[in-house]
Amino acid sequence: MVSNFVHLHLHTQYSILDGMNQIEPLITMAKQFQMPAIAMTDHGNLFGAIEFYQQAKRAGIKPIIGCEVYLAPKSRFDKEGSSTHEDDYTEGGGGGANPYYHLILLAADALGYKNLMKLVSIANTEGFYYKPRIDKEILQKYSAGLIGLSGCLRGEIPYLLNLGYEKEAEAAAGTYQEIFGKERFYIEIQNNGLEIQRTVNRKLIPLARKNRIPIVATNDCHYLHKEDTRAHDIMLCIQTGKTVNATSRMRFDTDQLYFKSSEEMAASFAEIPEAVTNTLRIADQIDLNLTFGELHLPHYEPPKGLTREMYLKQLAEEGLSRRLKENVARPPREVSFSQQVYEDRLSSELAVIRKVGYAGYFLIVWDIINHAKSAGIPVGPGRGSSAGSLVAYALGITNLDPIPYGLLFERFLNSERVSPPDIDIDISMDHRDELLAYVTRKFGSDHVCQIITFGTMAAKAAIRDVGRVLEMPYGEVDKIAKLIPNTLNITLDQAIAQESKLRQIAEDPARAELLTLAKQMEGLARHASTHAAGVVISAKPLTEYLPLYRGKDGEIITQYAMSDVEKVGLVKFDFLGLRTLTVIDHACRMIVEKNPTFNLSEIPLDDPATYQYLGAGGTIGIFQLESSGMRDLIMRMEPTQFEDIIALLALYRPGPLGSGMTDDFIKGKKGKSKIHYELPQLEPILKETYGVILYQEQVMKIANVLACFSLGEADLLRRAMGKKKTEEMAAQKNLFITRAIANAIPEKKAEKIFDLMEYFGGYGFNKSHSAAYALITFQTAYLKCHFPNQFMAALLTSEKGNSDKIVRYITECRRMGILILPPDVNESERDFTVVDKGIRFGLAAIKNVGAAAVDAMIATRAEMGPFKSVLHFCQKVSLRKVNKRVIEGLIKSGAFDFAKERRVTLLENVEQVMEAGEKSQKSMRSNQPSLFGEAPAVSGNSGLVEPLAESTTLIPEEIDEISKMEKESLGFYITAHPLARYEALMKELNAIPTEALENLEEGERTVCVCGIVREEKVVQTKKGDKMAYLHLEDLTGSVEVIVFPDLYRVAAPIIKEGKPLLINGTLDKTEHGIKFKATTLRLLDGTGASSAGIPNQTVSSLWITLHSDATPSMMNNLKELLSGFPGEVPVYLKVEAPGRSVVIDIKKTVKANSLLIAKIEMLIGSGKVVQESR
CATH class of the missing domain: 3.20.20.140 (Metal-dependent hydrolases)
Incomplete structure (x- = not known):
């Protein structure tokens, strides 16, 4: 019976965090x-x-x-x-x-x-x-x-x-x-x-x-x-x-x-x-009928007398002619391609574009890219499947020739599967807003906006949110969240089915509500935000098609998510800000200053030095290769050609890494295993990947060659494999085998090859995207290899607001032998620059030094010449723009070190010197004689008041004092990192660099980290106990360390900002990043260490706890370890057995320092060593 009531006032999950109805x-x-x-x-x-x-x-x-x-x-x-x-x-x-x-x-x-x-x-x-x-x-x-x-x-x-x-x-x-x-x-x-x-x-x-x-x-x-x-x-x-x-x-x-x-x-x-x-x-x-599927392409007006199709053809043909004449280096190839091949390919692509009616779309993208390039905005070589289009290459939309690399147009645009075109555009991060402004001016503010995206509560996030609301202890909630496998889009029900401990929690009345409530939260929208790249351009005003929303920064965005934007017939354009393009552009500008003939597009893609550099692991700062996992992979692979870089980017994904594809590829490349092809026809297709089906384009080519699929049909097969729909796959398999048999392929062989395609096709990657990004990867590698100072200066400039990245890149510069010089008001520009001695810090990197102050300093220096002292500086620059905070930041960063005065002394006299400078400026404005002699008395060397004599020497300063000031003013260290003196000790301890923690499995295995305490946040638990969160920084980055109450109770006295610590603990990976849970903590020093709880006291004895089932091998290793640290502290073993324990004096004395204790704990486990003091 039909209901006599309908709900007319109802909130779905899109009444965010108010409505629950999915x-x-x-x-x-x-x-x-x-x-x-x-x-x-x-x-x-x-x-x-x-x-x-x-x-x-x-x-x-x-x-x-x-x-x-x-x-x-x-x-x-x-x-x-x-x-x-x-x-x-x-x-x-x-x-x-x-x-x-x-x-x-x-x-x-x-x-x-x-x-x-x-x-x-x-x-x-x-x-x-x-x-x-x-x-x-x-x-x-x-x-x-x-x-x-x-x-x-x-x-x-x-x-x-x-x-x-x-x-x-x-x-x-x-x-x-x-x-x-x-x-x-x-x-x-x-x-x-x-x-x-x-x-x-x-x-x-x-x-x-x-x-x-x-x-x-x-x-x-x-x-x-x-x-x-x-x-x-x-x-x-x-x-x-x-x-x-x-x-x-x-x-x-x-x-x-x-x-x-x-x-x-x-x-x-x-x-x-x-x-x-x-x-x-x-x-x-109600009589509302919406229609979907009708495309509302934005209008592009071609020159008078031309249709859009005619204009596109004209531009493409002119562009191809220009491209084929360019002096662009290409890797050597076994087969060269004639001009006819290019012309035929261009003609066939244009025919498809004309058939599906997308000429206007290509012209709009061409117009946007053309404007960007003419405005000096760095644009990437391509992204996604559009890199497979020769038309896009001819128009300058992409910058990688698709033909030599076997990239397929049908992977991008298929007349047998008409869908909205999708050309993604990478542009310099710094210029994205500028390009959006152009698009808005071109098409109208009511026709252009960005696209919304919704964040939803995933399984782990739901557990953590609900646990917090229920006031459950953080540690308990954290452990439960950790039980959820790190599988993409896993649900709580799936996690409970897989993990027995979660099933136990679900059956525990005291904790079951957490899971019950979290399941009800799961999948609900949690917030709305602006998509990182998506932009929509409409033919009519946008509100004719969809409603608009205002983002958190005031930007206008759609109320419909990207998939719904496309359903209502609007075309989205992706403008993704890519920081690496800014780095490349900045580096090239510096290179051209010294090498005017340098042209990035002409660098040889077969440069042996670049491949050797990558194979040796020099990947810090290299696009897509920075992670330690990728660095390990590239060192195993030892790339020798551009195709290896393309493959590398496709291989470094969970599927290939977990399926053995990566190992098969490397073995095949190095000749350690025989490459097997099921049929001779497969060799030309799979030779570049050593028999491994790595790319989606290879799946398409196999279907084309063996089963006579058109490339359009092959693209449909490729899509079916990606979707993994049983009925669709069965139909495709039947079609493939039928056609393969008709093409003289044995049935069993056809079945086997299809099964291989289906298996590997599930991991297959878009080669067009990989190839385009490989070009950026190679360009950054080439620049770092051949122009290291310019590249690293550009890299440092691009990350000047990210302290962790700066620390990492300064460490890399030192490894490369590049000297990092502090800021200098006479030599520094706005950004990091290359100088004869190395790389000079930019003034804009100093905290509290804004753009107006930087511009004022540089302009004054250009007009009046170098500054001779701090006083001379204050006499010349505008003290309205360069105020006390700015000058203090400059002093702390070392920007006045040329004055040969201790930074502390300069800071003590800032106000007096500024007062003297202001008086001098007033007298100059009134054309009165200089009042230098009437400046107020200041302490320290007279260089504060007048230029220094040549004989003045630098007053020595403690390195820690300098480091502290640099950290405060810059966010990192230049002169010396306080941890640098412990590098040898950290190596002995097998300390894990913080940058490498991301590649470790989380769990109970204890690892060691060393670092400087940058910040300590002490909180109280519900029981009133104190615990701490530490921001720990090492030479490669930083990590948050959690010190729970039991440890904090004894460790608090030695946790001080700026102090170096040695911490053993376990790894915890969350949605908010890596956390390190400390189990032991001690001061790190050059000879020994104060253990948590007994700082600055003499160790009288060392107690080591072992279980009675300790193996002879462990005992021998322990004995050998203790023998390597002779000293005067006696060692006692406490051997525990069920129901009793025995204390043994092993008649051995040692030097009880941090290195020994850490090594013992790495051998027998954390918390097994106790130092007694007197």
């Missing part, structure tokens, strides 16, 4: 209740409209697209009142200053849908104040095709009635009737169990009847089942950052906001049955 189960429930229609009315947005519409349609249910909008009491431009949360489902709520009301809008038809999109867009772009708001003026303008409901307790009419303003409420109702029309405005009533709602209903119903306004019943659904009330409350806590036991927090004082059946709703409104049946009346008024 669309698929919601539609399933509506179908189960036999409801003929269903509405979605999320708060202030239409995020989920397309997903909701399509799923409802597939289920045979009429979708009603709506929105619970926020309505400003007066003008949407007013900024008055205050707000705390979305709804007011608390007893006694509804009073106080109100910056907005709630109002339900439903799109009755296509015009209503367009008007709803416009209203929601205006609310976000013009009316945002706490929430995105419209006003009655704009509502009136775009009311056609809309149905209005008066809303919940926060609606204007119930809000006024609750305050006792009956006349004002009645006037508001009359206004809404005028706006919507009498047939399209309804008084909304609810029965949610709240007394305040019953009170308001008793006023709403008479008002409606008096004014002949139809009444409609809703339930403001926020969750699916009544049992979800607890989970919804937890979600509200996540939204507000509160815990469940917080006394003052947002909460709903009802458990009735679930998806009720028609029977439940009829029972709730038994006294006013027409309120229920009116929901069907509204559903009958």
